[in-house]
Structures are given as C-alpha cells and as structure tokens.
Amino acid sequence: MLRVRHSKHGLIAARYFIDQTYSRQDTLILDKGVLIQVKKLLLAEPSQLTVSVNLCSDSWINKKFWSWFSVQINDFKLSSKLQFEISEVEFFNHHEALKDVFIIMKKGGSRIIIDNVKCSENLMKLADHQEVCGLKLSYELVHLVDEKTQNQNQIKTIISISNTLNLPVFAVGVETQKELLMLTKLGVAGAQGFYFSEPLEELTQAVFH
Structure with missing residues (x-):
C-alpha cells in the first residue's frame, strides 16, 4: 500500500523504485494467508458487500494455489462475495492457462475485475467471459486526465466498448x-484514490496481523 509523491509523476507505488525479490512459494503463502483472513472476516461479519482481492501475479498460474482454493470454496458459502483483480496484460497473455481458473471461479460464483486497463x-x-464484472483504468490514464486530451479520448473509447459489454469502468489513483x-x-x-482517503491503518492491521 506504500505510495510516494513524486514532483512530476504524482503518487507512485513503491514497486516502481524498490527491488522486490520473492519466490513462488512466498507468494503462495501470502495469497493463502490473505484469503483465509478474508474468509474469517466474511464469516464473522456477514455483509452485502463484495470483497475484492488482488492476487500476486504468480498465483494466477499456480495450480497448487487453485487446487487449494477449490477445497476452500467447497465449504465456503460466501465465495460469491469474492472478486479477484488481474491486470489486463496478465489476463490476455495467460488466457489459455487461466481456463481452469475460470471454471473454478464459475463453480464458486466468484468474479473477476480487469485491472490496469490502458487501451x-x-x-x-x-x-465471452461472463466471469468478468468490471474494469479498472490504469493510473497512467487517470493521472492528470483533466489536462491530457489523448487520455480523455482513450477513456471515452474504453467506456463506449464497456457499455456495449455491460461492464462498469472504475478509475484508480484519483488525486485531485x-x-x-x-x-x-x-x-x-x-x-478511488488518495483524493478520497489515505489507506486505512485499522484495516491494514486487521488483514495482516
């Protein structure tokens, strides 16, 4: 959740300037831990809200993770309240490898948000993907959109196509x-973005501690 304000580029994620080294095993442990915590929260506090989970990129093509998830949803009646975010690039680049994942999600009623949409x-x-329920525009399109005509035109086109598909479009990283x-x-x-709120410390502590 760490963000740093750059004088030219605005708020940027730490991953762009801090090297990250982790193994597939580490990401598996992390994503399992997050989903177990989400499951506990949903069971403890029933709500009409949907929980959006942003998995590590490796987990999307990790068969061990989805085998584990399949077992989890068998006794988890609230899996329809889960939606998973995946970047546009990963969704289309790994489309064939993700076919089994789509089947698992359909079985549990979970949905997918396509994140970081740039074009x-x-x-x-x-x-052809009924499991997709929405799109999120990339930060690059959203940042200073009020000043960039090219970005405005690109967003118009994205929204026009999304309306045809009956998919809502959301903006992330809104700062002004x-x-x-x-x-x-x-x-x-x-x-969503820092214009509305800083990351909530209480929620971060609840999830990771």
Whole structure:
C-alpha cells in the first residue's frame, strides 16, 4: 500500500523504485494467508458487500494455489462475495492457462475485475467471459486526465466498448478534484484514490496481523 509523491509523476507505488525479490512459494503463502483472513472476516461479519482481492501475479498460474482454493470454496458459502483483480496484460497473455481458473471461479460464483486497463484493443474479447464484472483504468490514464486530451479520448473509447459489454469502468489513483470531475464527465462508474482517503491503518492491521 506504500505510495510516494513524486514532483512530476504524482503518487507512485513503491514497486516502481524498490527491488522486490520473492519466490513462488512466498507468494503462495501470502495469497493463502490473505484469503483465509478474508474468509474469517466474511464469516464473522456477514455483509452485502463484495470483497475484492488482488492476487500476486504468480498465483494466477499456480495450480497448487487453485487446487487449494477449490477445497476452500467447497465449504465456503460466501465465495460469491469474492472478486479477484488481474491486470489486463496478465489476463490476455495467460488466457489459455487461466481456463481452469475460470471454471473454478464459475463453480464458486466468484468474479473477476480487469485491472490496469490502458487501451481498448482487446476489450471486445471479454464478450465471452461472463466471469468478468468490471474494469479498472490504469493510473497512467487517470493521472492528470483533466489536462491530457489523448487520455480523455482513450477513456471515452474504453467506456463506449464497456457499455456495449455491460461492464462498469472504475478509475484508480484519483488525486485531485479536477481529475474526478473529468472522469465523471467521461462516464466512469466509480473512483478511488488518495483524493478520497489515505489507506486505512485499522484495516491494514486487521488483514495482516
């Protein structure tokens, strides 16, 4: 959740300037731990809300993880309240390898959000994916969108195609009121970012401790 404010690029994630070294085993342990905690919270505090989980990229193509997840959803009646976020690049690059994952999600009623959407080129391919329930625009498109006509035009095209597919489009990384007003004008369904709130320390402690 760490963000650093750059004088030119605005708020940027730490992963862009801090080297990360981890093994597939580490990511497996991390994602299992997050889902176990989410499961506990949902069972302890029933809610109509949906929980969105951003898995490590390795987990999407890790058969051990999805075998474990299949067992979990067998006794987890609230799996329909889960949605998983995957980047646009990973979704389309690993499409064939993810077919079994789509079947598992369909069985449990979980959904997918396509994250970090940068262009409209592949979006019509989502017509065959009923498990996809929404799109999130990339930070690069959202940042200073009120000043960048090219970004505005790209977002218009994305939203136009998404409307055809009946998929809502969300903006992430919103930092200013001007960005929010422009995104609203362009037709985004919702937005999140530091303009609204800093990361909630209480929630971070609940999940990771």
